Amino acid sequence: MAIYLRGLSYEVKGMRDVAPSPLVLKAGSHVVDVAFGAQTPTTLNLTDAEFGDEYYEQLYIVDTPAQYDGPLKFPSTAKGSVRAAGKAVNGIHAAKKAGVPGDALVDMLGEVDLAMRATLGVYEDLSLTARNDAEARLMLAMQGCPANYHKHPGVHQIYENAESVFSGVAPGTFVGPDGLCYGAPYVARWREGISAETRDWMSVAKMLELISGWSVYMGPSGGDSGPAGWLERTLGAIGDMIVSTAHAQGRRLGGSRGQFARRGGLKTPKRGAGSNPRRRPVGRNGSRAHTQTHSRRPVKSNRKIKFRGAKFSSKDAHNHFFNGEGVRTNGTFNGGHTTTTYARDVAASGARPLGSAPHPRVRGVYENRYQPRKQAGSQGPGGVRMGGRFGKAETKTVVDTAIRSARQVMRDMKQALRNGMMRPKFQPNAPYQTFNGYTKSGVKIKFHVSGHGNGSYTVRSYYYVF
């Protein structure tokens, strides 16, 4: 079977003498995602002309078949998971040395991150109220406190801003797993009384932070900035740990490890990678990079779509569809209509999945039902704390980009948009409107479009409907 790799411009072993040349994908051949091994049969002859635009992807033939060995699984104890993750990360480090491309490394790292959080039951962003035992232990360990420390004699509740306490601004205090602030005036907790188990949880926190910081660590050039033995060294010295909290200020700039300081409570390096505040910040955590890579959109997806003089700007809508717009305080998450972003958002917000139904005709499209979970900081009438409670139920249509690729989704969108604007419901002069469109194969997509006059429109949101 001939296998094609997408979008990779590197040399593969055994291919060094072959000059790379653009290929045409023939119908019936298979496209394989290197990182995940998902196979997609090509149904059309894909050429440059097919997309109506020049694009810069190079295709290379590879003779080593990629195989997907299933998701990573780690032991569910703190110690075991750190050890297994360490091994995996060392493996990735070896892969990097062997010349595996950065995209694939980020994918692998995302997988390690996901596996680690999944086995421990730890959510992506720690909120200030622990949602399970593992998270409570991790939260306390991050602050250098043993488990149940908030119940020790002499420790009492104080009234400080939990977020500032948690981010290390008020170091004499700590945040308990219930989200309340505690103070321990006469117990020396920083260096004493840390059990072996707490130490393991500290390793977990450190490991998660390391995995998140990897993309920064490699530097934009992907050079040899990752020194050997970094894992042992950093795990050995457990200092202050930084894990973003759900509502404290997130990590804006990369490269910070070590003390809390300066801007936004985080230290930024003076020179080198991450030192320029005007530079676009790097992806903040591993699984985000993971999802972005998985649901990667074709290049130049922000081109205006033109039909009969009407121009549709769809950049924001694609962003809404493929990346999502994050979790709100009330627990709902906007956009993110792929299975990976959905899983990410559910994990990050601790939402309760209610069910999932496949599309009756289209493979890879599902309608998921879930109940969002209100995040720490949510209030109810009269200022009652509502964090952790469930809100109104929602549905979201998602597409598995391993089955129906991102390129196919965008092609569907284009076809359906063209169809939708030719149906009688479409109003050329409406400032804002909703309409449905069908692709050539009868897949229904719903559009929310704002019009600016002069034949120019912005697609605000689109998604598959059943």
Place this chain on the structure above:
Amino acid sequence: MAMEATLLGVIIMSFRTEDDIEEYAGITYKMMAADIFETFGRPVNYYFNMKGIGDGLGFGHNGVELSIGISILDDYEDYTKPIEAYGFARFSYTWEEDMEERMPLPDFVLFLKDACRVFCELHPEETEKAQAALAKAVATVEKMQAAHLEWKKAHPEA
């Protein structure tokens, strides 16, 4: 779809597919309310929606939201007013911060009854079950309306 406008201006339609519901909703209701109305066409969503209203919360489909009661507090992030102060159902899109539609609760009851009528025309075999679900939802909304009226009486200036 057979459709005719009578002298009274009432639209008479027969519903054979969910696209008919879409068209009817577009003619009858405002944009966001119509988007919500369409979702009542599929049985699984019909019961999902009615349950959400029966619970006094509302529901959302792909970011097209219907909020009642306590969910409105979240939408506005204003927790100073009590729930009863909001005598309407709120339609919104999550990706548009500055757009919303409001429907007074008595109108909303009619909206639900209309949704039930249309649903039963499309799925006559589900009539009994659908009406039971409707009754629960309407009971909740009417209770909310009663509480709102009482609150209004106590706060005539608001």
